[in-house]
Amino acid sequence: MSAALxxxxxxxxTSHGAPAVMHVRANAAFTACLAPAVEAFNRSSPVPAxxxxxxxxxxxxxxxxxGDDAEMTRLLEGGAAELxxxxxxxxxPWVTVVPMGADARSLSTAPDGVAVLGGRAGRExxxxxxxxxxxxxxxxxxxxxxxxxxxALVPRSLAGPGEHRPAxxxxxVATAAVITGxxxxxxxxxxxxxxxxxxxxxxxxxxxxxxxxxxxATHAAATEYAQSVVDWWLPQCTVDRNxxxxxxxxxxxxxxxxxxxxxxxxxxxxxxxxGFVTVDMVDSAADGPGADIRVFQATTGEPVxxxxxxxxSGPFVLVGLRVPCGxxxxxxxxxxxxxxxxxxxxxxARFLKIEDGEIYPCLAAGTLTEGAxxxxxxxxxxx
Amino acid sequence: xxxTLLMLSAAVWTACGSGHGMPSPSPSSTAPQPGGPxxxxxxVQLTPGAGCGMARGALSFPVQAAAAxxxxxxxxxxxxxxxxxxxxxxxxxTEVALRGGVGTTEEGVLANEGLRVWVHGIGSGPLFRxxxxxxxxxAGTLSGYVALAQADGDEGDLGTCSASDHAFTLRAx
Numbered sequence: 008m009s010a011a012l013x014x015x016x017x018x019x020x021t022s023h024g025a026p027a028v029m030h031v032r033a034n035a036a037f038t039a040c041l042a043p044a045v046e047a048f049n050r051s052s053p054v055p056a057x058x059x060x061x062x063x064x065x066x067x068x069x070x071x072x073x074g075d076d077a078e079m080t081r082l083l084e085g086g087a088a089e090l091x092x093x094x095x096x097x098x099x100p101w102v103t104v105v106p107m108g109a110d111a112r113s114l115s116t117a118p119d120g121v122a123v124l125g126g127r128a129g130r131e132x133x134x135x136x137x138x139x140x141x142x143x144x145x146x147x148x149x150x151x152x153x154x155x156x157x158x159a160l161v162p163r164s165l166a167g168p169g170e171h172r173p174a175x176x177x178x179x180v181a182t183a184a185v186i187t188g189x190x191x192x193x194x195x196x197x198x199x200x201x202x203x204x205x206x207x208x209x210x211x212x213x214x215x216x217x218x219x220x221x222x223x224a225t226h227a228a229a230t231e232y233a234q235s236v237v238d239w240w241l242p243q244c245t246v247d248r249n250x251x252x253x254x255x256x257x258x259x260x261x262x263x264x265x266x267x268x269x270x271x272x273x274x275x276x277x278x279x280x281x282g283f284v285t286v287d288m289v290d291s292a293a294d295g296p297g298a299d300i301r302v303f304q305a306t307t308g309e310p311v312x313x314x315x316x317x318x319x320s321g322p323f324v325l326v327g328l329r330v331p332c333g334x335x336x337x338x339x340x341x342x343x344x345x346x347x348x349x350x351x352x353x354x355x356a357r358f359l360k361i362e363d364g365e366i367y368p369c370l371a372a373g374t375l376t377e378g379a380x381x382x383x384x385x386x387x388x389x390x
Numbered sequence: 391x392x393x394t395l396l397m398l399s400a401a402v403w404t405a406c407g408s409g410h411g412m413p414s415p416s417p418s419s420t421a422p423q424p425g426g427p428x429x430x431x432x433x434v435q436l437t438p439g440a441g442c443g444m445a446r447g448a449l450s451f452p453v454q455a456a457a458a459x460x461x462x463x464x465x466x467x468x469x470x471x472x473x474x475x476x477x478x479x480x481x482x483x484t485e486v487a488l489r490g491g492v493g494t495t496e497e498g499v500l501a502n503e504g505l506r507v508w509v510h511g512i513g514s515g516p517l518f519r520x521x522x523x524x525x526x527x528x529a530g531t532l533s534g535y536v537a538l539a540q541a542d543g544d545e546g547d548l549g550t551c552s553a554s555d556h557a558f559t560l561r562a563x
Binding site: 123125126127129130133134136137138139140141143144146148238239240242243244245246279280281282310312325328329362363364365366367368369370371 | 459462477478482495496511533535538551
């Protein structure tokens, strides 16, 4: 419960003597960022917030949760958290921590191994270190222990003493949302407003970065989007359980929207467990400068795998495997992920196969939007 | 895709039956035949890819397979024996191959070898008839995420690896 751990616990009493506390649950990395702002909020709030470090899913007794995309997907899609209240508070980059002056290969020779964040928020970082022998890794969820590690791969807020080097791991996105049915929903919304503006935002700015520069949805010619569907497949389990199964929703520009309430969308095809849709772009994508193809995917950052071909019947070549598809797109409901044909062996591609990369068991899913939710596919570099 | 898989299977079959210009031997009664229905008890085996820093022994899971759906392509659902929702394979089936999602929940799944495993990947491979005539995959691959831990450990304690060359088999039992 020390401030260093980012744990702020404030209790107040109602007129009945029972504690009136709003519970805020955030992963260890975000707790470190939120603590000063929550502490400041509590000085003027009639219902103070108790900030607890822990994975936001399951939310337990939380009224408000703050987590990365990887932690928030099931909460937001399943309706446990209110999608309408979800806001991004900022981005938290990863850093490699090494002793001052250590050489570039020092992680592989770290005397006590390399500490790395546990839980869902740390999955991509652990995979980034996948080639290190497993006995060189120390998976740790405790922020304080991570902060004491001489060698570590951690979100910047958990980095201890030493040299901090930028790491090529996707920054965590601090997404906050009010839990559905919260007894303190109004207070939770007030805290959200505080964190997004004024003093709260100023306090967070010392820890979280503003949104990364992200290309807005381009006003591309309609011909740069998928023109038709040539093949698709959803597992029968997905057909039986998902609510958004029309492959034609992938054709044309991004038009997905949440229509309010739980599981109420338009404009998406949910791919379920490992389903796919193959589209004909007609105007082929070329391997040009930067990214060549963009996939629009709704809600958080469910991963997407992309294959490309010159022919509708294949062969299809892997372009990107399980790429997190959560880059925010200003002005568009859907997020997106970009793919580069470079390295695929293809100089151009007309047919694109978009496959679910989340690959979560269908029978355990419990949402109508299981799997990556595809809104649109766009050629960024036309042939 | 179906045409591609048929061609691949034919190529594999051809390669098995004729080598380097030598006369093709007569088909042996023990030579595996392509295809076969995928139904009943199986054993899934996963072996982490060569570039992964984790232990590379095979991890095996008893499963039950059944046909699942026909449109727009036939499918096969393969579930962990005992608790199917913890480890589920949803596979597109052609006459000669399977391909599809292999996934676990947040709790992972306990392998026969005593390790806990988390998987989110696409498994695929050609189908050949087992001795009882059912289809099985004896040389497949899994592309995606694999993490290991001790039975009561945290996800990735014993390594995490995203790769396209994990080995995957589905053998009839």
